[in-house]
Amino acid sequence: MSIELPTAHIIGTGSMVPERILSNKDLESIVDTSDEWIRRRTGISERRISSTTRDEGTSAMAIESSLRAMDMAGVNAPEFDMIVVGTVTQDRMFPSAACSIQEAIGAKNAAAFDVSAGCCGFLYALSVVNNAIHCGTCKTALVVGVERLSSVINWRDRGTCVLLADGGGAAVVSSGKNDGGILSTHIKSDGSLWELLYSAKGNDFRPEILSDMDQKPSHLRMEGNRLFKRAIEFLTTISRKAMEKNSLSSDDISIVIPHQANIRIIQGMSKYLNIPMERIYVNLDRYGNTSSGTIPIALDEANRKGLIKKGDNVLLTAFGAGLTWASSIVKWSI
Numbered sequence: 001m002s003i004e005l006p007t008a009h010i011i012g013t014g015s016m017v018p019e020r021i022l023s024n025k026d027l028e029s030i031v032d033t034s035d036e037w038i039r040r041r042t043g044i045s046e047r048r049i050s051s052t053t054r055d056e057g058t059s060a061m062a063i064e065s066s067l068r069a070m071d072m073a074g075v076n077a078p079e080f081d082m083i084v085v086g087t088v089t090q091d092r093m094f095p096s097a098a099c100s101i102q103e104a105i106g107a108k109n110a111a112a113f114d115v116s117a118g119c120c121g122f123l124y125a126l127s128v129v130n131n132a133i134h135c136g137t138c139k140t141a142l143v144v145g146v147e148r149l150s151s152v153i154n155w156r157d158r159g160t161c162v163l164l165a166d167g168g169g170a171a172v173v174s175s176g177k178n179d180g181g182i183l184s185t186h187i188k189s190d191g192s193l194w195e196l197l198y199s200a201k202g203n204d205f206r207p208e209i210l211s212d213m214d215q216k217p218s219h220l221r222m223e224g225n226r227l228f229k230r231a232i233e234f235l236t237t238i239s240r241k242a243m244e245k246n247s248l249s250s251d252d253i254s255i256v257i258p259h260q261a262n263i264r265i266i267q268g269m270s271k272y273l274n275i276p277m278e279r280i281y282v283n284l285d286r287y288g289n290t291s292s293g294t295i296p297i298a299l300d301e302a303n304r305k306g307l308i309k310k311g312d313n314v315l316l317t318a319f320g321a322g323l324t325w326a327s328s329i330v331k332w333s334i
Contacts, residue, residue, distance in 0.1 A: 001241055004175060004177065005037055005134045005136075006134065006139075006175040006176065007133070007134075007175070007176055007177065007178075007180070007181035007182065008050070008129065008130045008131055008133040008134070008173050008174070008175065008181050008182040008329055008333070009076060009173065009174050009175075009176045009178070009180065009181040009182070009296070009333045010070055010172070010173055010181075010182070010330060010332075010334070011070070011072075011073040011074075011075070011172050011173070011174045011184075011288065011333075011334055012069040012070060012072035012073025012074070012075065012171065012172035012294065012334075013065075013068075013069050013072060013169065013170070013172075013299055013300040013303045013304070014066060014067065014068025014070070014071070014072065014169065014170045014171075014300055014331060015065050015067045015085070015167070015168065015169035015170070015293075015296060015297040015300035015301065016061045016064040016065045016068070016167065016168060016169075017047060017048040017059070017061075017066065017165075017166065017167035017168075017287060017290075017297065018048040018050040018051065018054070018056045018166050018167065019048075019049060019051070019054060020048060020049050020050070020051055021046050021047075021326075022046065022047055022048070022049045022210075023035075023046045023289070024038045024039065024044070024045060024046065024162070026209060026325055027054045027158075027161070027162055029207075030155055030207045031155070031156065031158040031161060031162075032158060033044060033158045033162060034117070035087070035201065036325060038162045038226045040087070040310075041160075041162075041262075041264075042162060042163060042262050042263060042264075042284075043262065043263025043264070043284050043285055044162065044280075044284055044285060044288050044289075045285045045286065046285075046286060046288075047164070047165030047166075047286075047287060047289075048165050048167055048208060048287060048290075049150045049165060049166055049213060049286030050148055050150060050166045050213070050214065050311075051212045051213065052212050052213065052214050053087070053212050056148075056166070057091045057102040057148065057299070058087060058089055058090050058091050058097055058147065058148045058168070059090070059091050059097050059101065059104070059215070060150060061146050061148075061166070061168040061255065061293075062085060062087075062097055062100075062101050062144045062146040062168050062309060063100070063104045063105065065102055065144065065169050065197070065296070065300075066101055066142055066144060066170040066172070067105065067167050068173055068179060068300075069170040069300075070105070070172060071184055072172075072198070073172035073174070074182055075140060075172050075174070077105040077107040077108075077117050078091070078106065078107065078109050078166040079109075079139075079140045080109065080110040080140055080142050080143040081109065081110055081111070081132075081137075081140055081141060082110055082111050082112070082128075082129060082132060082138050082140055082142070082189065083098045083101055083102055083107060083111070083112040083113075083141070083142045083144070083146070083181060083332040084098060084112075084113060084114075084115060084124060084125040084128050084129055084141065084142070084143055084184040085097045085101065085108045085112075085113075085114045085144040085145075085146065086113070086116075086117060086118050086121020086122045086123075086125040086143075086144065086145040086146075086292040086301030087114055087116075087121055087145070087146050087147055087183075087282075087292050088118060088121070088122070088147065088166075088199075088214070088292070088321070089147045089148045089149060089152060089291075090114060090152055090291045091148065092151060094149040096112060096113050096114040097114050097144075097146065098112035098113050098114050098144070099113075100146065101142070101233040101262060105313055107142070107238075110141075110142070111136070115128065116290075117187075117189075117292075117320060117321075117324045117326070118197065118260065118291065118320025118321030118322050118323075118324050119259050119291045119292060119294065119318050119319060119320025119321065119324075120167070120187070120259075120292075120318045120319065120322070120326040121145050121147075121291070121320070121322040122143065122144070122145025122185055122292050122295045122296050122318070123185065123187065123294030123295065123317075123318050123326035123327070124326060125143045125144065125326070126143050126171070126173070126182070126316075127185035127186075127187050127326070128183045128327055129141040129143050129173050130173070130182045131185075133173065134176045134251060137182055137218065138263070139172075139174065139175040140173070140175070141172075141173045141255065142170060142171075142172060142173075142278075142297075143171045143172075143173055144168065144169070144170045144171075144296070145168060145169055145170075145291075145292035145293050145294075145295060145296045145297060146167070146168025146292060146293050147166060147167070147168065147170070147171070147290050147291040147292050147293050148214065149164040149165060149166060149289070149290065149291055150164065150166050150213055150214070150219070151208070151214045151215050151216045152199065152203065152218055152219055152220050152311045153219065153220060153221065154203065154219040154221075155205050155207050156205055157167050157219075159222065159224050160220055160221075160222050160224075162184050162248065163183065163261070163262070163289045164220070164288060164289050164290075164291075164333040165287055165288035165289060165290050166231070166290060166293075167287055167290040167293040167297050168266075168292075168293040168296065168297070169178075169292070169293055169295070169296025169297040169298075169299065169300050170296060170300075171299065171319065175333075176333075179331070179333065180199040180310075180311065180330075180331035180332065180333030181308050181330065181331060181333055182328060182329075182330050183242075183245075183246045183313075183328075183329045183330065183331055184241050184245045184246060184328065184329065185326070185328040186231060186238055186240060186245070186326060187324070187328045188234070188324065188325050189279045189322045189323065189324045189325070189327045190322070190323050191322065191323075193230065193322070193323040194321070194322065194323070195223065195321065196222070196223045196226055196227045196230065197220070197221070197222050197227055197321040197322075198218060198220075198221055198225070198321060198322060199218045199219070199221070199321075200218060200220075200221050201217065201218055202217070202218065202219060202221055203215055203216060203217055203218055203219040205255075209213040212300075218304065221251075225301065228262070230263070230319070230323065231261065231265045232265055232268040232269055232272065233261075233317045233318045234268045234323070234325035235259075235265070235317050235318075235325065236260065236269055236272040236273055237315045237325075238317060238319075238325045238326060239256075239269070239273055239315060239327050241327065242315065242327040242329045243329070244331055245326075245329075246313075247306075248313060248329065249259060250273055250274045250275045251316075251329075252277055252313055253279065253313050253315045254279065254308070254309070254312035254313050254314065254332075255280070255281055255282040255302065255307060255308060255312060255315070255327075256270075256273075256275055256279060256281065256314075256315045256316075256329075257281050257294075257295055257298050257299050257302060257314060257315070257316050257317075258280060258281075258316075258317050258318065259289075259294050259295060259317065259318035259319060259320070260282065260284040260287065260289055260290070260298060261284075261289050261294075261297075261319075262284075262289075263284055263285075266282060266284070268279060269317075272312050275315075281298050281299075281301070281307065283297070283298050283301055291320065292320075293300065294318070295316055295318055299314075299316070308332050309332065310332055310333060310334065311331065311332065311333075312332045313329055313330075313331055313332075314329065314330045314331075314332055315327065315328075315329055316328045316329075316330065
C-alpha cells in the first residue's frame with residue numbers, strides 16, 4: 001500500500017531592498033571603473049546598499065520580507081513550525097537571523113535556524129523545509145534568503161564591488177495534498193573548490209559616499225574567470241537534473257528564476273538549457289547580486305507582476321560559495 005506524502009506549496013512571497021541606490025556612476029568615484037564597463041561585463045546598472053541610519057540590517061530586511069509574504073499567504077506567525085534562513089551576513093554571529101525573525105513576528109511555535117550555503121542559501125533552506133513537510137514534521141514554514149553583502153565588500157576591488165548588494169526575500173510554504181507545489185529540490189556542493197569564492201580577514205576601507213555603511217572585519221574574495229566557467233556548468237547540470245527528475249523538457253518550463261550573479265552567466269545557462277531569455281526573469285540590472293536574496297526577490301517580483309500563473313512550471317537555480325549549487329522545480333499553485 002502506497003502512502004501519499006504531503007506536498008509543499010509556496011503560498012506567499014515577499015521581499016525588501018534598501019532605500020539607497022548606488023549607481024554605476026557613483027562607483028566611478030570609488031574605483032577605477034565606468035558605467036559602460038560594468039554594464040558590458042555584468043549587466044548591472046545600479047544596486048541597493050543599506051545604511052546604518054535606517055533600519056536596513058539583515059534581520060530587518062528579513063522581517064519585512066517575511067511580513068509581506070505572510071500577508072499574501074494569509075498566515076499568522078503562531079502557525080509556523082519552522083523558520084529557515086539562508087544567509088552568510090547575519091547581524092551577529094549568534095543567535096541566528098532566524099531567531100531574530102521569530103522574536104519579531106511572534107512565531108513562538110517555530111524551530112528557527114540559519115543555513116550557510118553562499119548564494120544557494122534560499123534553495124538550501126527550501127530543500128530543508130520541503131523534506132520536513134514530506135516527512136510530516138512540518139505543516140507551515142517560512143523560508144528566507146537575505147544578505148547585507150555591502151558589509152563584506154572590498155571597495156578597492158572593482159572585480160567584486162561592482163557586483164554585490166543588499167536585499168532579501170521570503171516565501172511562506174505550506175503542506176497540502178492538492179496538485180502542484182514543489183516537485184523536487186536538488187542540492188550539491190564541492191568543498192575542494194572553496195578558493196574560488198571565500199571570505200578573508202581584513203576590511204578597513206570605507207568609501208566616503210558610503211560613510212554610514214556597516215562593515216564586518218572580513219571581505220569577499222573571488223576568482224572571477226574560474227568561477228564563471230563553473231557557474232554555467234553547475235547551473236546547467238543541476239537544472240537538467242531537476243527537469244529529468246520530473247520528466248520535463250525545456251519547453252515545459254514556463255519561467256526560470258536564476259541566481260542573479262552576472263548577465264553573461266545567465267545567458268550562458270540559457271543557451272545550454274535551450275530556454276530563451278524571454279522565459280528567464282532578470283532583475284540584475286536594478287539590484288545587482290544579493291547572494292541568498294536574489295532568487296526570493298526575483299520570485300516575489302515575478303509573482304506580484306502576474307508573470308507566474310497557476311500550473312506554471314517554475315525553475316529555480318543557483319550557485320554559490322562552497323562551492324554549492326542547487327535547483328528546484330515548483331508547479332505554481334496560487
